[in-house]
Amino acid sequence: MTEVPEHLLKRSKDRRTSLDGGSPGEAAAAPAAQSAPIEKATAAAAPAAVVPAAAPEPVPPYVEAALTRKKIPYWAMPVLAFLPLWAVIFIGGLSPSSNGEPSQLATGQAIFATNCAGCHGAGGGGGVGRVMTDGALVATFPDIIGQLEFVWIGSNGTGPAGTPYGDPARAGGQHKTMSYNGNPMPNFDKSLSQSQLLAVIRYEWETLSGGKTTVDAEGNITYADGKPMLDAAGELITPEGKLLFDPVGKLTIQPNWTTPSGSKS
Numbered sequence: 001m002t003e004v005p006e007h008l009l010k011r012s013k014d015r016r017t018s019l020d021g022g023s024p025g026e027a028a029a030a031p032a033a034q035s036a037p038i039e040k041a042t043a044a045a046a047p048a049a050v051v052p053a054a055a056p057e058p059v060p061p062y063v064e065a066a067l068t069r070k071k072i073p074y075w076a077m078p079v080l081a082f083l084p085l086w087a088v089i090f091i092g093g094l095s096p097s098s099n100g101e102p103s104q105l106a107t108g109q110a111i112f113a114t115n116c117a118g119c120h121g122a123g124g125g126g127g128v129g130r131v132m133t134d135g136a137l138v139a140t141f142p143d144i145i146g147q148l149e150f151v152w153i154g155s156n157g158t159g160p161a162g163t164p165y166g167d168p169a170r171a172g173g174q175h176k177t178m179s180y181n182g183n184p185m186p187n188f189d190k191s192l193s194q195s196q197l198l199a200v201i202r203y204e205w206e207t208l209s210g211g212k213t214t215v216d217a218e219g220n221i222t223y224a225d226g227k228p229m230l231d232a233a234g235e236l237i238t239p240e241g242k243l244l245f246d247p248v249g250k251l252t253i254q255p256n257w258t259t260p261s262g263s264k265s
């Protein structure tokens with residue numbers, strides 16, 4: 001058996017290696033050599049790969065702002081601290097009177113809208129019932145207590161058709177019942193309380209007709225001398241404190257027709 005010289009074996013082996021890309025013996029080293037370029041490629045591709053990966057769940061700017069800002073700004077602390085107090089003041093400001101109930105005039109306006117506007121017009125301009133604007137009611141009733149009586153008992157309670165009512169010296173002539181269009185003014189002594197009557201009469205006489213009134217600290221109408229027109233039970237009283245109406249609803253004191261404005265007795 002002929003011996004193949006060692007150097008020839010080596011040359012042959014080198015030749016094979018150069019032809020087939022390496023022997024199994026060198027294959028273990030080849031991946032290591034090849035992995036370097038692959039890692040390089042991955043590293044080069046990495047920045048591009050990170051951006052598409054982040055795209056599916058971007059952090060919205062408002063979320064980011066919510067996560068990074070202070071939870072309550074320092075300037076808002078006193079604002080928040082006084083918020084309850086402001087709420088009380090604000091709600092109190094909505095209610096015209098101190099006890100939280102609507103003012104007398106607001107009550108009167110609501111009663112007018114429900115009970116009177118249908119005949120006298122939404123703004124008192126007249127209709128089935130008489131005109132109330134431009135001083136008309138103040139002319140008929142220079143003393144507001146006369147109007148209280150007329151509305152309490154109505155045309156029929158005042159007397160038969162043609163009964164005069166209100167100021168006898170009324171400019172343009174004293175009014176007589178059933179003289180406007182033949183219809184009676186209904187009586188309201190069954191459907192309104194006396195304090196409700198006062199509220200709606202005040203609204204008509206003052207707001208719609210322009211009469212001048214005197215009011216107390218709560219904004220409720222008084223007699224011209226400041227005496228109350230209602231007692232603690234809500235009944236109409238005279239300046240002397242007696243009931244203003246007798247059992248059939250007629251005045252217990254004479255109206256002062258000569259007082260051009262305000263309610264005097």
Ligand code: HEC
Nearest residue numbers: 115116119128129130140155175177178179180183184185
């Ligand atoms: C059903 C229709 C009707 C309703 C509702 C009505 N009125 Fe009248 N009102 C009249 C008529 C009609 C007259 C005229 C009466 C007459 O000539 O006898 C009148 C007259 C009056 C007068 C007299 C005015 C003047 O200058 O002579 C007053 C005050 C008055 N009404 C107030 C009221 C008030 C307050 C209410 C609501 C609480 C009311 N009226 C609801 C029909 C109505």
